[in-house]
Amino acid sequence: MYIAKYCASGNDFVLFHTFAKRDRSALAQALCDRQNGIGADGLIVLLPHHTHDFEWQFYNADGSVAEMCGNGSRACAHYAFAHGLAGTKMAFVTLAGVIHAEVSGEMVQSDLTPPRIIEKGLHVKEKTWWLINTGVPHLVTFDADMDHFDIDEARELRYMYNANVNIARVGDDGSLHVRTYERGVENETLACGTGMAACYVRALHEGWIEGSAKAYPRSGETLYLGTNGETITFKGAVKATFATSWHSPYM
Numbered sequence: 328m329y330i331a332k333y334c335a336s337g338n339d340f341v342l343f344h345t346f347a348k349r350d351r352s353a354l355a356q357a358l359c360d361r362q363n364g365i366g367a368d369g370l371i372v373l374l375p376h377h378t379h380d381f382e383w384q385f386y387n388a389d390g391s392v393a394e395m396c397g398n399g400s401r402a403c404a405h406y407a408f409a410h411g412l413a414g415t416k417m418a419f420v421t422l423a424g425v426i427h428a429e430v431s432g433e434m435v436q437s438d439l440t441p442p443r444i445i446e447k448g449l450h451v452k453e454k455t456w457w458l459i460n461t462g463v464p465h466l467v468t469f470d471a472d473m474d475h476f477d478i479d480e481a482r483e484l485r486y487m488y489n490a491n492v493n494i495a496r497v498g499d500d501g502s503l504h505v506r507t508y509e510r511g512v513e514n515e516t517l518a519c520g521t522g523m524a525a526c527y528v529r530a531l532h533e534g535w536i537e538g539s540a541k542a543y544p545r546s547g548e549t550l551y552l553g554t555n556g557e558t559i560t561f562k563g564a565v566k567a568t569f570a571t572s573w574h575s576p577y578m
Contacts, residue, residue: 330358331406331570332365335398335435336563337517337546341365342406344373348384357387358573365573368512369396371403373412373419380413382420387511395423395462397520397561401435404428405565423462436562438555439521442528451487452480457529461559464490465508466526469497469535475505476515481508489521495526497535503527503542503552518544524559527552 341358355370357363372384383403385393400421407413408430410537415430424440442461449456452479454470466484471477471494481492495561505517505526523542530536531554539553550563 329570330365330573332367333344333402333406333565333569334568335565336520336548337508337544338369338396338398339520339568340369340371340399340402341367342371342373342403343491344381344406344410344412346375351384352364352386352390352392355388356390358416359386359388361392365571368509368516369393370528371399371406373403373407376420379420379425380417381407387420387509389511389512389513393424393463393511394535395421395426395440397439397462397522397524397575398518398563399435399520400426400428400437400439400522401561401563401565404435404437405433405567409567419572433564433566434562436551436567437520439524439561441558442524444528444532449541451459451484456484457525458488458490458541459525459528461521461524461528462548463521464488465493465522466490466508467493467495467522467525467529469526469529469533473506476506476508478508478515481515482513483512485513491522493519493522493526495528495530501536501540503530503536505542506545507530511570515545517546517547520550520561523550524552524561527559
């Protein structure tokens with residue numbers, strides 16, 4: 328099987344397209360293994376769809392299924408355009424809903440599904456958290472020390488609320504700085520698109536930022552967040568790192 332490796336702002340993914348829809352949890356675990364496989368945060372499989380450009384199957388590194396992934400959506404859009412599966416503008420189906428994306432060179436913008444604020448003012452671990460769904464659920468606090476992300480605390484909260492965990496701050500220039508513990512990877516990742524979007528939603532509602540904002544994940548790359556009135560727009564660079572063939576019993 329032919330596979331490609333992509334990196335989107337520090338999140339890395341293995342991608343391929345096929346006609347067969349089946350459970351690929353074991354394949355995701357094998358491919359995403361950083362010692363014995365290709366190594367990635369997730370696996371994205373592109374499949375034909377009768378009304379949209381395509382649909383995807385998204386698996387976390389541990390083989391679990393995720394409804395949505397912001398950086399994954401941008402990597403997926405770039406792959407689809409590069410392999411002739413869609414034009415520069417496309418719409419594809421995820422478990423969270425239909426995602427619209429546009430490719431311009433290495434820059435890709437995804438319009439995420441409409442955000443939902445599930446709960447405000449959760450006082451846990453001496454911090455105030457909001458629970459926000461931007462395709463998948465995220466806990467967001469602006470009360471933590473950005474230089475010292477408590478992974479043990481994040482892991483406890485992840486299982487307590489079955490959500491990703493984000494700590495963030497707003498810079499003097501109105502930019503967002505975000506660190507994320509991700510479900511399915513079960514550790515901090517270099518970036519999380521839906522996590523940055525969730526932090527942006529809270530910052531907007533709190534009045535800490537106005538309009539669009541730059542966002543900086545742990546990878547240090549620059550992302551651009553905005554709103555089109557209905558949902559969050561998420562833009563940044565995507566890189567195709569390599570392509571190869573893979574022989575696996577899990578195909």
